[in-house]
Amino acid sequence: MFIHRPNPLAPRGGAETPQRVFLNRRRWLQLAGMGAVGVGAGLAYRQWQAYSSGADDEVLTAGRWSPDAERKYAGFYPAAKDERFEYGRDETPAIAAARHTNFYEFSRFKWCWKFVGPFRPDPWTITIDGLCRQPLKLDLAQFHRQFRGDLVERQYRHRCVERWSMAVPWTGVPLAAVLKAADPLAQATHIRFVSFHRPDEAPQQAAGNEFPWPYTEGLTIAEATSELTLLAVGVYGSPLLKQHGAPIRLVVPWKYGYKSIKSVERIELIGRQPATFWNTLNPQAYPFESNVDPAVPRPWDQSYETTLGSGERVATQRYNGYEQWVAGLY
Ligand SMILES: Nc1nc2c(c(=O)[nH]1)N[C@H]1C(S)=C(S)[C@@H](COP(=O)(O)O)O[C@H]1N2
Numbered sequence: 001m002f003i004h005r006p007n008p009l010a011p012r013g014g015a016e017t018p019q020r021v022f023l024n025r026r027r028w029l030q031l032a033g034m035g036a037v038g039v040g041a042g043l044a045y046r047q048w049q050a051y052s053s054g055a056d057d058e059v060l061t062a063g064r065w066s067p068d069a070e071r072k073y074a075g076f077y078p079a080a081k082d083e084r085f086e087y088g089r090d091e092t093p094a095i096a097a098a099r100h101t102n103f104y105e106f107s108r109f110k111w112c113w114k115f116v117g118p119f120r121p122d123p124w125t126i127t128i129d130g131l132c133r134q135p136l137k138l139d140l141a142q143f144h145r146q147f148r149g150d151l152v153e154r155q156y157r158h159r160c161v162e163r164w165s166m167a168v169p170w171t172g173v174p175l176a177a178v179l180k181a182a183d184p185l186a187q188a189t190h191i192r193f194v195s196f197h198r199p200d201e202a203p204q205q206a207a208g209n210e211f212p213w214p215y216t217e218g219l220t221i222a223e224a225t226s227e228l229t230l231l232a233v234g235v236y237g238s239p240l241l242k243q244h245g246a247p248i249r250l251v252v253p254w255k256y257g258y259k260s261i262k263s264v265e266r267i268e269l270i271g272r273q274p275a276t277f278w279n280t281l282n283p284q285a286y287p288f289e290s291n292v293d294p295a296v297p298r299p300w301d302q303s304y305e306t307t308l309g310s311g312e313r314v315a316t317q318r319y320n321g322y323e324q325w326v327a328g329l330y
């Protein structure tokens with residue numbers, strides 16, 4: 001039954017209230033309301049900033065491994081510089097790169113450095129198996145020893161689909177050298193990369209959210225054995241900070257950043273295109289191939305990017321400027 005009730009919010013004695021006073025009161029209430037919202041937003045913004053910033057020293061040390069673990073790998077740095085690669089722009093300061101990272105296992109926001117403390121990148125085992133004659137199961141020290149002769153430092157640009165970019169020196173081994181050691185079978189057409197699944201160390205994996213953990217990625221064999229494709233163990237001449245994907249990550253600089261999977265545990269040679277993390281969540285926005293292309297919105301405009309640190313806006317290049325290395329693949 002519909003009961004007609006007097007509106008409790010109607011101004012009482014409204015008829016007697018002179019129109020001018022009524023309007024003024026309403027305007028005052030509006031302004032007061034906006035002011036309160038403004039003060040509230042200001043406070044929230046300052047709290048947000050305080051929470052997400054942190055002193056440079058704090059940001060850089062939060063992602064370090066234990067001193068004992070780091071000492072084991074100190075002898076591998078600096079690696080021989082591969083002079084074929086240059087940024088063509090300024091190098092991103094290490095602090096700017098360390099502050100602003102994507103690592104969904106730890107946070108949906110960029111200040112992942114705040115959450116990586118409990119993560120243990122050492123001991124770590126990396127497995128290369130599947131369609132190959134010589135599957136490898138190596139701990140981190142064995143990996144370093146076995147591929148010491150292939151270890152190089154390379155200056156690469158990195159382009160995130162969110163439109164930020166950086167230019168950093170990775171230390172790593174060409175993936176082709178690692179795959180060669182595993183001796184792939186002819187049926188192997190693709191590579192599947194699998195990251196870790198450790199809810200005890202990674203808060204977003206414990207959060208019971210909708211993400212298809214563990215993070216996975218994939219490449220074709222031709223892409224995986226391209227000269228550019230690197231398995232990185234270091235950046236800026238030191239072992240990878242945890243937030244950069246310690247202790248070992250993929251770097252494919254002609255593709256959007258999400259293809260460069262961090263903290264890899266398994267590299268599997270398979271005979272079909274694998275499912276991948278972001279492609280599973282949204283196949284339209286994150287196709288399997290995902291080569292950087294300024295002409296194709298994803299779905300937002302990709303024609304420009306903003307560099308971490310300097311905040312400079314620069315035009316995005318096809319294949320992120322690596323056309324001479326990879327155009328032959330497509
Ligand atoms: N395991 C894992 N790898 C990942 C991600 C992630 O969330 N988890 N984010 C990707 C995205 S979107 C980008 S842009 C790069 C960021 O690398 P950086 O934080 O070292 O700059 O890592 C990629 N690799």
Ligand SMILES: [Mo]
Nearest residue numbers: 160161257258
């Ligand atoms: Mo990204």
